[in-house]
Each structure stands twice: as C-alpha cells, then as structure tokens.
Amino acid sequence: MTTLDSTPPAVSNTRPTAPLSDDGQLFRLLVQGVTDYAIYMLDPDGIICNWNAGGRRIKGYEESEVIGQHFSRFYTEADRIAGLPAHALEVARLHGRYEKEGWRLRKDGSHFWACEVIDPIWQHDRLIGFAKITRDMTEQHEAELRLEEARRALAQAQKIEAVGKLTLGLSHDFNNLLSVIVNSLDLIVVHRQDAARTSALVEGALRAAERGSQLTRQLLAFARGQELAPEAHDLNALLLRSRELFLRSCGSTVCFEYELGQALPEVLIDGVQFEAAILNLLVNSRDAMPQGGRIVIVTEARRMAGPLPDAPLRNHVTVKVADTGAGMSEEALQRAVEPFFTTKDVGKGSGLGLSQVHGFAAQSGGFLQLESRPGVGTSVSICLPVAGE
Ligand SMILES: Nc1ncnc2c1ncn2[C@@H]1O[C@H](COP(=O)(O)OP(=O)(O)O)[C@@H](O)[C@H]1O
Ligand SMILES: [Mg+2]
Structure with a gap:
C-alpha cells in the first residue's frame, strides 16, 4: 500500500509539484501505462467498469467493446458452465482475495494461460466492486x-x-x-x-x-513398485514360520540363529514382502561368508527417531540380520541400497536385494540402518513403527 507523505520535500525541486487533484489522473495514467497486466475494475455483479492497455494487449478487446459487459466472457465455456466466474467473486468477497491460474479466452477465441487475482473493494463495509489483475503466463x-x-x-x-x-x-x-x-x-x-x-x-x-x-x-x-498389502503382524511369528526356508537359504556352512525379543508389539506390514526382505538379507550375508560363519536374526522393541532431521521419537520394532562376513568398503556401504548396485560378478548379483529391503521398509513407514566393517561383518536393521500409534 502507498502512503502519501504530507510534508513537502525540503530540497528544491525543479519540477512543479502536481496539484493534489491530479492524483486520480496520475493513477489512471499509471494503470493505463501497464501493458504486462490486464488491470480493470468490476462492479459487485462482475460488470466491467474500466480497462487498461494491458487488457487490450492480453485479451484483444478495445475499451469500448468490454465496458458494461460481464467479465465471464473471458472464461472458457466449460468454466462458465461450471460457474467459475461467480465462484471467483464469491471467494474474493468472503476471503479477501481470489488467486488462480487457468486457461482464458482472447477476443479472437484463442486461449492463454492466465494468472489472475481478484480483490474486493470495500467502502464503509459496503462492497463497491472488485479489482482484477490478470497476467498472461x-x-x-x-x-x-x-x-x-x-x-x-x-x-x-x-x-x-x-x-x-x-x-x-x-x-x-x-x-x-x-x-x-x-x-x-x-x-x-x-x-x-x-x-x-x-x-x-x-x-x-x-x-x-x-x-x-x-x-x-x-x-x-x-x-509392481512393490504393492504392499499391510496387515498387523507379530514379527517373531513370521520369522518362526519361515525358519526352514531361511535355514536352507543360508547353506550348511553357516551357523544360523534367532535371538527374538519377548512380547513385541505388532507392526503393520506385508508378510510376503517381509519374508522376501529377510531372504534378501540372508542371501547377502551368505554371499559375504563363502568360508562359512554366523548369521543371527535379532528382534527387539526400541524407541527411536527416524533418519530425517527433527524426526520425533517413536516406538519401533527392529529386526536385524547380522553376519560375520567380509563387510563392505565405505563406498559400497554408501551405495549398497541403490537399485542395480552390485559388487558381484555378472550372474551372481542383480543389485536389487537391498533396494527391495529399503523399499519395503520405507513403504511400511520405517527405515533401514546399515552397519558394516570390512573383515568383521555387516548388520542390516529394518526398523518398523509399532502399529496403531
Ligand atoms: N551382508 C553383506 N556383507 C557384505 N556386503 C554386502 C552385504 N549385503 C550387501 N552387500 C553389498 O551390497 C551390494 C548390493 O547388495 P544387493 O542390493 O543385495 O545386491 P546383490 O546382492 O545382487 O549384489 C552387494 O553387491 C554387496 O557388495
Ligand atoms: Mg543381494
């Protein structure tokens, strides 16, 4: 908003100060001079009261053609039928402003993408019209x-x-x-x-x-972008049910154990995808231990924050697959969950294992934690939020 300074400037001004009565004329010149924006006023019913050079340039109408007409003529037929012009005025009246982008019509029938703003004009609590500014975008x-x-x-x-x-x-x-x-x-x-x-x-x-x-x-x-069918599950029960399959996937040179936490709360997950995720982790661990070693699956309830900054503390159930294998280099650890990242020979790895595990965790509202030390081993934890909290 502009405010007029009532004290005259102290410095001598060669240009004569415009008399106050010319303010309206100056303002009209200013509005008329703007050609990038169509600026015009509507009466409370949407009838066009005045028109600037920008209006002519953008919409193609001369002032004499539109004054006294309803502004809905600038809208497409579909928008008119949908009642958009009246809706726009109503929103402006009720909320003090209407702002929207959309297709509008020029005089020649062509379309242009308009960014329009409508402000109500009040005088002593009485709506006397609307100011409408449209830009051709x-x-x-x-x-x-x-x-x-x-x-x-x-x-x-x-x-x-x-x-x-x-x-x-x-x-x-x-x-x-x-x-x-x-x-x-x-x-x-x-x-x-x-x-x-x-x-x-x-x-x-x-x-x-x-x-x-x-x-x-x-x-x-x-x-499928991994379509999940989440249900409330007890992770321990799922792990025990797939024990045979997991054991066989590890091979006979690996010692495979469970350390299951007691009375874990349920989590909302897709059971089939969970099994696939654990299988992926086990196969990775087995591949990292060609000479054999130990794999342990640990479950526990933990209160922890997600990986994003300022994430709140929440109750989670974590399932960790830890091995005593070769571990990962710093670079491999950074890139491990990237789809198609693999350090294995062609035919030995597709690079999709950890990305599936990551996708599963993320779509279940959880996240992954990877820890690895070359020559010592690797552990991957899937952290899942407790259901119904
Ligand atoms: N338990 C692990 N021990 C050592 N390296 C691992 C382990 N799990 C994953 N990696 C590394 O991460 C890479 C990506 O794993 P993954 O996405 O399962 O694809 P793939 O097993 O097909 O290579 C592996 O190639 C390997 O370098
Ligand atoms: Mg793998």
Whole structure:
C-alpha cells in the first residue's frame, strides 16, 4: 500500500509539484501505462467498469467493446458452465482475495494461460466492486509443460536403460541357476546308487531353484513398485514360520540363529514382502561368508527417531540380520541400497536385494540402518513403527 507523505520535500525541486487533484489522473495514467497486466475494475455483479492497455494487449478487446459487459466472457465455456466466474467473486468477497491460474479466452477465441487475482473493494463495509489483475503466463506455462515433458522422457529413457541392465543380469542369473539344476539332475541319473552323492546333488539343485524363485519375487516387487498389502503382524511369528526356508537359504556352512525379543508389539506390514526382505538379507550375508560363519536374526522393541532431521521419537520394532562376513568398503556401504548396485560378478548379483529391503521398509513407514566393517561383518536393521500409534 502507498502512503502519501504530507510534508513537502525540503530540497528544491525543479519540477512543479502536481496539484493534489491530479492524483486520480496520475493513477489512471499509471494503470493505463501497464501493458504486462490486464488491470480493470468490476462492479459487485462482475460488470466491467474500466480497462487498461494491458487488457487490450492480453485479451484483444478495445475499451469500448468490454465496458458494461460481464467479465465471464473471458472464461472458457466449460468454466462458465461450471460457474467459475461467480465462484471467483464469491471467494474474493468472503476471503479477501481470489488467486488462480487457468486457461482464458482472447477476443479472437484463442486461449492463454492466465494468472489472475481478484480483490474486493470495500467502502464503509459496503462492497463497491472488485479489482482484477490478470497476467498472461502462457509462455512460462508452456515452458513448464515442455520441461515436464523432457523430465518424463528422461525418466522413461532411464527406465528403459534400467530394464535393459536388469534383463541382461537376470538372463545370466537364470541361465546359471538352470545349468546347476540340469547338471545336478544329469549327475543324479549317473550316480543313482550313491546315496550321499545324490543327496548333495539334490540339495544343490534345490538351492538353485530357491534362488530362482527368490529372483522372481524380487522382480515382481520391482515391477509392481512393490504393492504392499499391510496387515498387523507379530514379527517373531513370521520369522518362526519361515525358519526352514531361511535355514536352507543360508547353506550348511553357516551357523544360523534367532535371538527374538519377548512380547513385541505388532507392526503393520506385508508378510510376503517381509519374508522376501529377510531372504534378501540372508542371501547377502551368505554371499559375504563363502568360508562359512554366523548369521543371527535379532528382534527387539526400541524407541527411536527416524533418519530425517527433527524426526520425533517413536516406538519401533527392529529386526536385524547380522553376519560375520567380509563387510563392505565405505563406498559400497554408501551405495549398497541403490537399485542395480552390485559388487558381484555378472550372474551372481542383480543389485536389487537391498533396494527391495529399503523399499519395503520405507513403504511400511520405517527405515533401514546399515552397519558394516570390512573383515568383521555387516548388520542390516529394518526398523518398523509399532502399529496403531
Ligand atoms: N551382508 C553383506 N556383507 C557384505 N556386503 C554386502 C552385504 N549385503 C550387501 N552387500 C553389498 O551390497 C551390494 C548390493 O547388495 P544387493 O542390493 O543385495 O545386491 P546383490 O546382492 O545382487 O549384489 C552387494 O553387491 C554387496 O557388495
Ligand atoms: Mg543381494
């Protein structure tokens, strides 16, 4: 708002001071001079009372064509039918301002993207009209649309590249797994009489098949953006139910144990995705311990804050998979949860394991904690908020 200084300037001014009666005229000149904005007044019913040069430039009407007309003529037919013009005035009247962007019509019928502001004008508690300012934002709007389009195209290209990488890695993975299974079956036929040999071969083939089904699970999770079907679950019960599968995934050279906390509160999670996440962690631990070692799964209730700054303390249930394996370098630790990040040979890793675990934790409202020391071991904790709090 402008205020007029009542004391005259002390310095001598060569220009004569404009008499006060010319203020209205000066103001009119100012408004008329603005060409980037359509500035005009409406009466309380929306009839146009005056019009500036910006209005002519943006909307194409001469002053004589619009004075006395209703301002709804600038709206598209759909907006008029939807009652937008009356709604805009109502909002301005009730809330002191209406501000919105949208398509409007020029005289020649073409559209432009308008940023419009409507302010009510009151005189002694009586509404005497509205001031309306419209700016033509078509170029900016189109630039934004083009930018958005470019962003989408880039994301699409990245997706295609990712899918290409994924397909390559997976075909290697599946080929390897299938050859393990086929070779084992061949050898079983040859060594049918040798019970010990046969059972070792069967175990190898089973493990390969299990890895195959785990891979398809990862793929499904990735393709669906991991659609979760959350339900209240007791983590200990889920872990105990999948114990056999977990034990077999670790292999016989690894000592596998549970340390389950007592009376844990329930968490809201998708049970199938939880099993896939634990399986991913176990396979990582097993891969990090080719000479064998120890894997322990620990569950406990903990009051803790999330990873974001200023996150409040909340009750969580954590499930930690800790191993005594090779550990990770600083760089690997930083990048471990990135999709497709793997330090394993082609066919040995898809780089999707930890990203699935991360996605599962995040979509369940929780987060991951990774700790690793080269030569000592790694632990990954999934921290899940307690249900119903
Ligand atoms: N328990 C672990 N011990 C050592 N390194 C690990 C462990 N878990 C994950 N990593 C590292 O993180 C990388 C990414 O893991 P992941 O996303 O499961 O993909 P992948 O197992 O297919 O490589 C692995 O390649 C490995 O370098
Ligand atoms: Mg993995």
